[in-house]
Amino acid sequence: MKPKDVDAYAINWDSSLFSAKDKRLRGYLGSVIGSFSHGILDFDEGLTSYAFSFLKGNYISLAKQLIRKAIHDIGEEAPSDFKIYQVRHHLAHDALAYHFSGFSSATVLTIDGAGEYESTVIWKVKDGNFEQVLSMYASYGSLGFLYEKLMQGIKLGRLEGPGKGMGLAPYGKASPYYDRLKEFVKIIPEGDKPYTILLDGKEVKEKDLIKILSVYYDISERIIGSKTLDWDPHGDLNEDAVNIAWAIQRVTEEAVLATAKWAKDHTGEDKVALAGGVALNAKANMELYYSRIFNDMFIFPAANDAGGPIGAAAYVYEHELGGKMKNERLQHVYLGPEYSDDEIKKVVQKSKFKAEYIGDDVNVIADLVAKGQIVTWYQGRAELGPRALGHRSILADPTRKDYWRLVNDIKGREWWRPLAPSLLLEDVGTYFKDPTAHEFMILMFRYKDEEACKRVPVTCHVDLTARPQTVTGKEDKNWYNVIKAFKDLKGEGLIMNTSFNLAGEPLVETPADAIRSFALGGFDAMYLQGWLITKR
Secondary structure, eight states: OOGGGOOEEEESOOGGGSOTTOTHHHHHHHHHHHHHHTTSSOGGGTHHHHHHHHHTTOOHHHHHHHHHHHHHHTTOOOOSOOEEEEOOHHHHHHHHHHHTTOOSEEEEEEEOSOSSSEEEEEEEEETTEEEEEEEEEHHHHOHHHHHHHHHHHTTSOSSSHHHHHHHHGGGOOOOHHHHHHHTTEEEOTTSSSSEEEOBTTBOOOOOOHHHHHHHHHHHHHHHHSSSSOOOOTTSSOOHHHHHHHHHHHHHHHHHHHHHHHHHHHHHOOSEEEEESGGGGOHHHHHHHHHHTSSSEEEEOTTOSGGGHHHHHHHHHHHHTSOOOOOOOOOOOOBOSOOOOHHHHHHHHHHHTOEEEEOTTOTHHHHHHHHTTOOEEEEOSSOBSSSSOOSSEEEEEOTTOTTHHHHHHHHHTOOTTOOOOEEEEGGGHHHHBSSOOOOSSSOSOEEBSSHHHHHHSGGGOOTTSEEOOEEEOSSSOHHHHHHHHHHHHHHSOSEEEEEESOOTTSOOOOSHHHHHHHHHHTTOSEEEETTEEEEOO
């Protein structure tokens, strides 16, 4: 199939749900103008017409232009005409979580910053029929915006901030910050919704994005006492920063559990699927898992807006075009582009690094890791979503306690951030309390006890938790075999695995990306799709 054969596209927003006066359109327009100036769009296509269509809340012409540009950039021919289907943002999240869960019927929780105007939506889905049970406006229900603005306030950033804050939270404790935050976030056990966020004791019911955001900026400033906290996240821990992180993480967990309990009571379903940016909060997912509110749960690995277009496409395929989704459980996310062995060989030879072709003999790699080397690992198609799952990874020995700081230092990350393990599925019960198979690193588990943690201190966070990937070898034998070989050498069926990238960069994608990051970072060796590369 070629791009010119595709006659329909789905997007995960419905512009008809925006008001023509919605100020977010002006904000988006600024982004579009920036896109023109950076060459994403062709300026001569007519900036003015796009500007007016944006201000009217119509994204169709913009979507068509972006699609044609993307197709032309890969040297392909675009279709002469095609249809754009707009899907409501939270409905796209819902379809994403449901259609790849393998459940025939389930409760679906879609929790994020904001869709067109809502932030938490509860669904009951049975045999592909989507029933909305509850919709909460972002102005009084956005756990995503609340977390995000507080993380900006403690200098962890907007997009990466919540993920970093989740790792910072265990260093904190209950404090007046938690008490203050609870004045704004109210759990309503027997109410018409599971929780609400109040400003000056009242719910704000508002669809305008600027006004919605002002609610959360206001709350953040009142909690912190200023717009930003004066500390350096790369330096020593700051008592205020860690306690603020602890407070918002705890409140998020309480609200997610309340939402799950409310949903169970109002849908009667015993399975739950999750999507939306807040579903990336692996610690909140852990609390939901251990609560046993539901008998089974599924979280789509690219739960945030990155997965939204997939959900939109699934929904349109089944509900607009008359197709039928298989509705099978997602087994892996190795869905990126492929690079041939010849392409890899050319990049290796051009690099001038010392290189030896070892094929699938990953025992060599396990031996290097066991001896204390930091090894980058690149093979096959890149992972969909934010986690490295054995195709774009950095490997290290989890038994060497000082490697926690060393790996974070090599990557340029804050020293206190946790590092994740990948482990053999058959060994998951050796390390973790009441675990289950989980391939995507989007669900944390508690270590069984301190002794289990002491065996692999690099991957044990200060609260005795980890965000693991269980590995079976079914989808990738090489990845299984390198962990198994490490176990044969060190007795631990678990290896430290973090994403192959340097600070502030995305995961490496192309072989050239891999060589570049390997050259710049303080790594000892690299496995590059059959090649063992070392620095002279």
